[in-house]
Amino acid sequence: DTGVSQDPRHKITKRGQNVTFRCDPISEHNRLYWYRQTLGQGPEFLTYFQNEAQLEKSRLLSDRFSAERPKGSFSTLEIQRTEQGDSAMYLCASSFFGSGETQYFGPGTRLLVL
Amino acid sequence: KNEVEQSPQNLTAQEGEFITINCSYSVGISALHWLQQHPGGGIVSLFMLSSGKKKHGRLIATINIQEKHSSLHITASHPRDSAVYICAVSFMIKAAGNKLTFGGGTRVLVKP
Numbered sequence: 001d002t003g004v005s006q007d008p009r010h011k012i013t014k015r016g017q018n019v020t021f022r023c024d025p026i027s028e029h030n031r032l033y034w035y036r037q038t039l040g041q042g043p044e045f046l047t048y049f050q051n052e053a054q055l056e057k058s059r060l061l062s063d064r065f066s067a068e069r070p071k072g073s074f075s076t077l078e079i080q081r082t083e084q085g086d087s088a089m090y091l092c093a094s095s096f097f098g099s100g101e102t103q104y105f106g107p108g109t110r111l112l113v114l
Numbered sequence: 115k116n117e118v119e120q121s122p123q124n125l126t127a128q129e130g131e132f133i134t135i136n137c138s139y140s141v142g143i144s145a146l147h148w149l150q151q152h153p154g155g156g157i158v159s160l161f162m163l164s165s166g167k168k169k170h171g172r173l174i175a176t177i178n179i180q181e182k183h184s185s186l187h188i189t190a191s192h193p194r195d196s197a198v199y200i201c202a203v204s205f206m207i208k209a210a211g212n213k214l215t216f217g218g219g220t221r222v223l224v225k226p
Contacts, residue, residue, distance in 0.1 A: 031212070033213060033214075035214070035216075037155075041218060041219075042118075042200055042202075042216030042217050042218045042219050043157075043200075043202075043214075043216050044216070045213045045214065045215065048213055056213065089155050091155070091157065093157075093214075095212070097212070101145070101162075101204070101212045102147075102159050102162050103147070103159065103212075103214065104159065105149075105156070105157035105158070105159070107154075107155060107156050108155040108156070108157075110155065
């Protein structure tokens, strides 16, 4: 399978704990996006990378959130001191800049903070 | 106020009916995307449009740049078309990369 993969698919955690999600994009894609989707809503942009550079962060991304893409391949999204409001589906997408930029989405990581 | 508005929010159709979902946006865009999301979360890109019309099987997407409006049509709808359809745009702002701004989605249920 050469699509976008995300791990884990589901995560249940207690308020105050830290969680980390991983996204593996399609191998030749140089852009990687993180989005968040709450129940019944459309996704919202969080941040994106071109290669290893984080080029934009949404104001939705508080100081408790950090994302990395250290070698320009996989990316991690960490949430520190989770809050119940962080419960959502976290979606990763990748694209190849310059090809018309269709974004290919992973299956998402569903986070539930108790 | 969301910069991308979709209508209707929910739609129920009988199998075989023609379905139309509408999307309007507020400022100039570089591209508009129609996405499909099935229960469980996976999102699939259906179309990316910057002008005109595209067709794939029973799906047709159109865009009117002057009116800032796009439609997704499903012909001869089938129960397997039941999903949430999401309109998303990338704006003509150089610093924005090609991040997507999403509409709220249209939940489509096709009954047999």
